[in-house]
Amino acid sequence: MTMEGPLRPRLANSSDFQFGAVATETIENALLHLAQQNEQAVKEAAGRMGSFRETRIVEFVFLLSEQWCLEKSVSYQAVEILERFMVKQAENICRQATVQLRNPKTELQKWRALKEQLFNKFTLRLVSCVQLASKLSFHYKIISNITVLNFLQALGYICTKEELLESELDVLKSLNFQINLPTPLAYVEMLLEVLGYNGCLVPATQLHATCLTLLDLVYLLHEPIYGSLLRASIENSTPSQLQGEKFISVKEDFMLLAVGIIAASAFIQNHECWSQVVGHLQSITGIASESIAEFSYAILTHSVGTNTPGQQQPAPHKAARALQTAESSNT
Numbered sequence: 001m002t003m004e005g006p007l008r009p010r011l012a013n014s015s016d017f018q019f020g021a022v023a024t025e026t027i028e029n030a031l032l033h034l035a036q037q038n039e040q041a042v043k044e045a046a047g048r049m050g051s052f053r054e055t056r057i058v059e060f061v062f063l064l065s066e067q068w069c070l071e072k073s074v075s076y077q078a079v080e081i082l083e084r085f086m087v088k089q090a091e092n093i094c095r096q097a098t099v100q101l102r103n104p105k106t107e108l109q110k111w112r113a114l115k116e117q118l119f120n121k122f123t124l125r126l127v128s129c130v131q132l133a134s135k136l137s138f139h140y141k142i143i144s145n146i147t148v149l150n151f152l153q154a155l156g157y158i159c160t161k162e163e164l165l166e167s168e169l170d171v172l173k174s175l176n177f178q179i180n181l182p183t184p185l186a187y188v189e190m191l192l193e194v195l196g197y198n199g200c201l202v203p204a205t206q207l208h209a210t211c212l213t214l215l216d217l218v219y220l221l222h223e224p225i226y227g228s229l230l231r232a233s234i235e236n237s238t239p240s241q242l243q244g245e246k247f248i249s250v251k252e253d254f255m256l257l258a259v260g261i262i263a264a265s266a267f268i269q270n271h272e273c274w275s276q277v278v279g280h281l282q283s284i285t286g287i288a289s290e291s292i293a294e295f296s297y298a299i300l301t302h303s304v305g306t307n308t309p310g311q312q313q314p315a316p317h318k319a320a321r322a323l324q325t326a327e328s329s330n331t
Helices: 024-044 055-067 072-100 104-120 122-135 145-154 161-174 184-197 204-220 222-234 241-246 254-269 271-285 289-303 320-330
Strands: none
Touching: 024 184, 024 254, 055 072, 055 122, 055 204, 055 222, 072 104, 072 122, 072 161, 072 184, 072 204, 104 122, 122 145, 122 161, 145 161, 184 204, 184 254, 184 271, 204 222, 204 254, 204 289, 222 241, 222 289, 254 271, 254 289, 271 289
């Protein structure tokens, strides 16, 4: 990875986002750390990962974050915290159900009570995840307990301050207090930083705003976009359950998501430079250009439609080879 050129100031205001204030060695170390985290997350991907990134849930988090004037990074962080917490809760219920099947008469009622409790407290847990994510955001915009209680009361959800604190603690304990989770936005911004140094023809600041919009879209249309990517990778319109389970690791690959987001943004901003951007991304991450093209095509199809302009349209390459390579490297 080569990064040349003068340093440029980076402003905190997202509307004037600029890149280049960090030393190249620091950027390289940070990129390596993110790559290692991503590799570990892909390896640990379980069968139920992603099952709570549903459109209505994500939309709820996004709208709530917007109402509370939180930065985009907070909304993504909240979705990831909620996802992992709910997966943990679902796994606990399934484990208990397995045990209780041995004693159905004595434990069935308790199992039903656990499921009912999970459903009844979902809104509270969701709000707690947003509040926890706000506390990770440099502590400059923390959502107070009063704000949360007033919001829940407006929804008809009666909750005390003690119950609110207990809810936060339940989330923290369930995740072993590991809530500072990497989000796709961190990967996008890091790669944009590197692209800026590598002489990308499309300015990183110009790409950044489009990347945020497309990242929102991918979160809101998570299943349709990844579903189309899966069908393209196996060249079959009806994937089997086993193929879907094996594809889970792709859904948890934030580096792959980031390069797809940036490539799609580059096509929207300046499709004549799209090939150059894809080449840079391949050089930086080692992800095959076919996979980058396939992912960007899936994103573009669900954002601007199938009739993308010009002859530089990222054709639906046979991504199966790249995806199979990724799967084999994880076995």
